[in-house]
Amino acid sequence: MSRSEFIKSQISSLAKATLKWLWTNSGSFKHSNLTGKELNWQVKPLGELSFMLMTLKRHGIRNRLTDRLTAYALEEANTVDWQELAAYDSSAATTLAVIADFFMTEGRPLPFERSYLDLLSDMGYFRGMDRPAYGEMEMAYSLGRIGDPRYEASLAAWFAHTPFCLRQHPARYCIDDLYSLTHAVYYLTDMGLRDATQFLDAETVTRMKNEIVLLTAVMVRADNADALGELALCWLLCGIEINELRRTILNQALRRLFVAATPDGAIAPTSKVLAHAKSSQSNFGELYHTTLVCAMLFHLLTKRTYL
Amino acid sequence: MTLSDSVPKLLAASQEELEKLLDEFEGSPSLDAFFDIGATAEILSLDRRSEETTPLVGMLSNAAARWLWSGILEDVAFASVGCVYHTALLCYFAQYSDKYHPSDIKTIKRLSEGRLLGRSDLPLLTQEVTAAYLSRCQVSATFGVSGKRDLATLIDKRALRARSDEYDIMAIIMCAQLVQLGCASYESRVRLFPRTLLIESVRSDNINWLSALTFLCVRMFGLPPWLRSAVVERAITHLPEGVGLLPWPQSDKESDLIQRTARGLRLRSTVALMLCLNDLENSDHG
Numbered sequence: 001m002s003r004s005e006f007i008k009s010q011i012s013s014l015a016k017a018t019l020k021w022l023w024t025n026s027g028s029f030k031h032s033n034l035t036g037k038e039l040n041w042q043v044k045p046l047g048e049l050s051f052m053l054m055t056l057k058r059h060g061i062r063n064r065l066t067d068r069l070t071a072y073a074l075e076e077a078n079t080v081d082w083q084e085l086a087a088y089d090s091s092a093a094t095t096l097a098v099i100a101d102f103f104m105t106e107g108r109p110l111p112f113e114r115s116y117l118d119l120l121s122d123m124g125y126f127r128g129m130d131r132p133a134y135g136e137m138e139m140a141y142s143l144g145r146i147g148d149p150r151y152e153a154s155l156a157a158w159f160a161h162t163p164f165c166l167r168q169h170p171a172r173y174c175i176d177d178l179y180s181l182t183h184a185v186y187y188l189t190d191m192g193l194r195d196a197t198q199f200l201d202a203e204t205v206t207r208m209k210n211e212i213v214l215l216t217a218v219m220v221r222a223d224n225a226d227a228l229g230e231l232a233l234c235w236l237l238c239g240i241e242i243n244e245l246r247r248t249i250l251n252q253a254l255r256r257l258f259v260a261a262t263p264d265g266a267i268a269p270t271s272k273v274l275a276h277a278k279s280s281q282s283n284f285g286e287l288y289h290t291t292l293v294c295a296m297l298f299h300l301l302t303k304r305t306y307l
Numbered sequence: 308m309t310l311s312d313s314v315p316k317l318l319a320a321s322q323e324e325l326e327k328l329l330d331e332f333e334g335s336p337s338l339d340a341f342f343d344i345g346a347t348a349e350i351l352s353l354d355r356r357s358e359e360t361t362p363l364v365g366m367l368s369n370a371a372a373r374w375l376w377s378g379i380l381e382d383v384a385f386a387s388v389g390c391v392y393h394t395a396l397l398c399y400f401a402q403y404s405d406k407y408h409p410s411d412i413k414t415i416k417r418l419s420e421g422r423l424l425g426r427s428d429l430p431l432l433t434q435e436v437t438a439a440y441l442s443r444c445q446v447s448a449t450f451g452v453s454g455k456r457d458l459a460t461l462i463d464k465r466a467l468r469a470r471s472d473e474y475d476i477m478a479i480i481m482c483a484q485l486v487q488l489g490c491a492s493y494e495s496r497v498r499l500f501p502r503t504l505l506i507e508s509v510r511s512d513n514i515n516w517l518s519a520l521t522f523l524c525v526r527m528f529g530l531p532p533w534l535r536s537a538v539v540e541r542a543i544t545h546l547p548e549g550v551g552l553l554p555w556p557q558s559d560k561e562s563d564l565i566q567r568t569a570r571g572l573r574l575r576s577t578v579a580l581m582l583c584l585n586d587l588e589n590s591d592h593g
Binding site for chain 1: 422423424428430431432433434449450451460464466467468469470478
């Protein structure tokens with residue numbers, strides 16, 4: 001088997017394995033009825049699962065497992081008191097918008113009153129929070145997706161305040177800075193369904209692509225499959241042009257992710273969690289996010305002739 | 308006994324505690340001590356160099372100047388993204404020390420201009436205040452220039468939330484700092500949220516918040532007469548009989564977003580209350 005064939009076969013195999021793991025562990029996406037901080041935390045995985053399923057669907061990817069997971073997520077989301085969550089903290093704006101988007105994509109009635117979300121938006125409730133720039137972008141994008149154009153127009157303005165646009169030195173990028181870039185790419189490209197030049201000038205887009213390549217090369221050497229998975233995903237979303245050097249970097253990144261796979265199909269964020277997973281000592285909270293990211297990455301890679 | 312009679316005792320307690328804290332940090336720098344010092348510096352930055360704060364500002368400025376000269380401040384700022392705001396604030400204080408020399412700021416200046424400081428993923432308000440303080444130290448801070456944002460919306464709309472925590476107090480303080488530094492227009496001054504939290508602190512008997520918020524309302528956001536007597540009554544019940552810091556309230560609310568200990572918050576609140584006792588007394592009699 002050639003190197004290229006090996007990578008393609010691993011991608012295909014892990015695309016299935018990650019979804020299978022998510023389905024096997026779907027019960028852990030169940031929200032909790034706890035109040036306070038726990039409530040906020042407990043719906044985050046469900047919101048992220050919904051976001052992944054919706055992204056796959058928008059890219060035309062559906063199969064038996066995504067259908068099952070979608071049915072589960074819809075049912076589970078219907079049991080959450082979203083209005084209580086919204087009243088608790090304005091940071092809930094994004095999760096509510098993602099859930100609304102998910103239900104709208106599936107052609108289902110929303111699990112909360114849309115007018116309540118609009119009321120909070122109209123009264124400026126969601127703006128009463130000091131977020132980092134990518135947090136503002138996340139909210140703008142999410143509310144824009146469900147038809148509130150007031151926010152999305154400001155995507156580029158918020159982007160100007162991210163570490164990338166402030167020209168953070170690559171040597172100083174911390175993990176939060178890196179996530180701010182990957183998430184900015186999600187929102188600017190509408191998860192790969194629009195060209196970032198819609199918001200940015202060509203020079204900035206080129207610089208952004210180069211920075212993603214550079215940071216991917218840096219992260220291949222680090223022990224963080226979560227950030228690496230998000231960076232690899234960004235290659236697809238913003239259409240980074242492939243040459244020999246770049247192919248080598250991306251292939252190494254993917255190989256690094258393959259190594260992070262647990263025996264039951266999850267992707268472990270660090271070698272420590274991987275070791276725990278191999279001895280059945282890891283927990284859902286440690287594994288689910290990286291697995292969601294990589295499930296999305298591997299499925300998009302199977303669909304596109306990128307490598 | 309009048310309210311102002313307590314000022315010398317609160318000052319003595321604050322001086323003693325601040326001195327210990329500064330010595331501790333200098334002897335063995337730790338993030339906890341750094342943030343505790345930062346919490347006190349936040350309140351002192353908003354005082355217009357009144358008689359009461361002269362010794363405290365002097366101690367803080369001298370220490371900050373020593374740390375800037377020796378490189379401790381740049382080490383701290385480089386070690387943790389979360390320290391950059393307080394580093395900028397302490398650099399600002401360092402300038403008030405006789406020991407400060409303009410060349411002492413050069414490393415911070417190089418780090419900032421070399422894109423190695425201040426450009427990390429931080430809440431935008433923190434970014435703006437950091438840039439504002441650095442620029443007052445002759446450090447070109449080309450970040451945090453989001454323009455004159457509508458601070459009234461950003462701060463006052465927080466009153467609509469069902470919860471609040473220490474980060475809210477910090478956000479109000481940063482807003483006040485921006486207004487004081489002339490980075491926000493007078494018209495954008497906020498009103499609702501500081502008062503709402505002040506009422507909450509009266510109702511929950513939270514002397515930590517009550518002190519900081521009373522100071523902020525008296526000096527910056529306005530303290531309505533109908534609220535003043537309740538605040539004075541609550542404050543009196545918590546004033547220590549001898550020389551000591553204000554007690555730590557049972558009902559205080561932490562935030563996992565910011566790192567500060569009970570010690571730092573008690574010192575901050577004691578300084579804040581001390582600085583507004585005279586104002587409260589004068590207006591009460593008036």
